[in-house]
Amino acid sequence: MIIEIGSIIIMGSLAGYASLKKGGTTSNDADKIQKIFANAGWNGKNGETIRLHRKSNFSGGIEYVYQVPLGFDRKRIEAEQHILEDGLNIRHRLFEFNPTDLFKVKINSSMFKQIKMIFTKKKIDRKEIELGFDGMLRIKVYKESMKEQYEWDEGYLMNGTWSVSIGNTRQGVVRHDFDEHKHLIIAGATGYGKSAILKLIVTSLVLQQPENVKLHLIDLKGGSAFQRFKDLKQTKNYTREPKEVKEILQNIQIEMNKTYTDIVDSGFEDIKESGRKERHFIIIDEAADIADDSECMEVVTDIARRGRGAGYYLIYATQYPSSQSIPQQTKRNIPSRLCFVLDDAIASNTALGQTGAEELPLIPGRGIYKNVKSQVVQTPYISNRQIEKCIKPHVVIKPRKEESSIEYREGKKTGSNSFILEET
Numbered sequence: 001m002i003i004e005i006g007s008i009i010i011m012g013s014l015a016g017y018a019s020l021k022k023g024g025t026t027s028n029d030a031d032k033i034q035k036i037f038a039n040a041g042w043n044g045k046n047g048e049t050i051r052l053h054r055k056s057n058f059s060g061g062i063e064y065v066y067q068v069p070l071g072f073d074r075k076r077i078e079a080e081q082h083i084l085e086d087g088l089n090i091r092h093r094l095f096e097f098n099p100t101d102l103f104k105v106k107i108n109s110s111m112f113k114q115i116k117m118i119f120t121k122k123k124i125d126r127k128e129i130e131l132g133f134d135g136m137l138r139i140k141v142y143k144e145s146m147k148e149q150y151e152w153d154e155g156y157l158m159n160g161t162w163s164v165s166i167g168n169t170r171q172g173v174v175r176h177d178f179d180e181h182k183h184l185i186i187a188g189a190t191g192y193g194k195s196a197i198l199k200l201i202v203t204s205l206v207l208q209q210p211e212n213v214k215l216h217l218i219d220l221k222g223g224s225a226f227q228r229f230k231d232l233k234q235t236k237n238y239t240r241e242p243k244e245v246k247e248i249l250q251n252i253q254i255e256m257n258k259t260y261t262d263i264v265d266s267g268f269e270d271i272k273e274s275g276r277k278e279r280h281f282i283i284i285d286e287a288a289d290i291a292d293d294s295e296c297m298e299v300v301t302d303i304a305r306r307g308r309g310a311g312y313y314l315i316y317a318t319q320y321p322s323s324q325s326i327p328q329q330t331k332r333n334i335p336s337r338l339c340f341v342l343d344d345a346i347a348s349n350t351a352l353g354q355t356g357a358e359e360l361p362l363i364p365g366r367g368i369y370k371n372v373k374s375q376v377v378q379t380p381y382i383s384n385r386q387i388e389k390c391i392k393p394h395v396v397i398k399p400r401k402e403e404s405s406i407e408y409r410e411g412k413k414t415g416s417n418s419f420i421l422e423e424t
């Protein structure tokens, strides 16, 4: 009995302490923010500081609204947001701990072991921030980290459009509309979600625009990310061979030029105005592998520069962003970027035009999407099994060039699209 009462008191106090810790975390964040601004040299030209205008609670944290001095460099602060986040996390780390776990403890001889487990299994959670500018500087400080995984489902689709879900933020889904923003550069260290988002983009395009999307898939990573799309009726080109890339790109360029000439000759400015529905997507996974080939790069640059008018959109992915793998002219023509964690600030600058990707947490799918503004997103995750299910109705059996002398016949299915080849 005494043990039971004692344990209840201990648990009650621990729970109270933990919830206090979780709730009352941010009392002096306003001061900290002001100090971080001063130390980072983010004040106005004559040393003017930001001034706290308002502070308000919202369901996930606290928003601080500041008046900013004239000449305030918002882009610099956006790029160096991690300094602010690190500063707010220096002394205060939040325990990801649910006090109700304590009430699940069974009162028996292993009680102390169970309590110890709850505390030793806790994860350290960082405060995260979000910046906004509308004449005032708005800093949202969140009590909890962003979700590490968002499962994709068909609710992410916008049928009949070219707008594809690219990530989730706490405010909702962020989309990249290819008819608005055309091309996209994707960069990121290996293993953090480049292929996964490319597969999601392809799947979304096929499901949203099955009759109008034309895919040119160039997979130079030595993996098999695009393999599953090669027999789609929407796939016009698919290769994993670097030596085939030049010919494919040059043929695309010829078609693109012809389409553009037709559009202009018919008196239209671009494909959108012409009312044509077809859009071509040239998707290159590991662009660094063709960076040495000047003829390939000439076509890539040309598509980035002139493809928009003809409806030829480029998605250019690399894990090695450098001035060679993303030439200056290509970069200038592709303002939209999605960048997962990168090795250093130089790579981040090359890929995004700002630092910050080197500071992203090591979470697959966590990236910075930069378009008009830049924001941290968690890309939706689609499993290979889901992809197979979604694209199955679009699979057709195509003879490959080198197999034109081989007779095809449908055979015993071992997968959704397997068949036996018989040489005659």
Ligand SMILES: Nc1ncnc2c1ncn2[C@@H]1O[C@H](COP(=O)(O)OP(=O)(O)OP(=O)(O)O)[C@@H](O)[C@H]1O
Residues within 6 Å of the ligand: 148, 149, 150, 188, 189, 190, 191, 192, 193, 194, 195, 196, 197, 221, 223, 319, 364, 365, 366, 378, 379, 380, 381
């Ligand atoms: N949005 C996501 N949410 C959760 N997990 C993800 C997400 N994206 C990727 N992952 C996980 O990370 C793993 C690696 O992702 P992916 O293959 O896309 O990386 P990559 O950057 O293309 O790496 P590599 O260049 O080595 O192929 C995936 O197998 C998956 O388990």
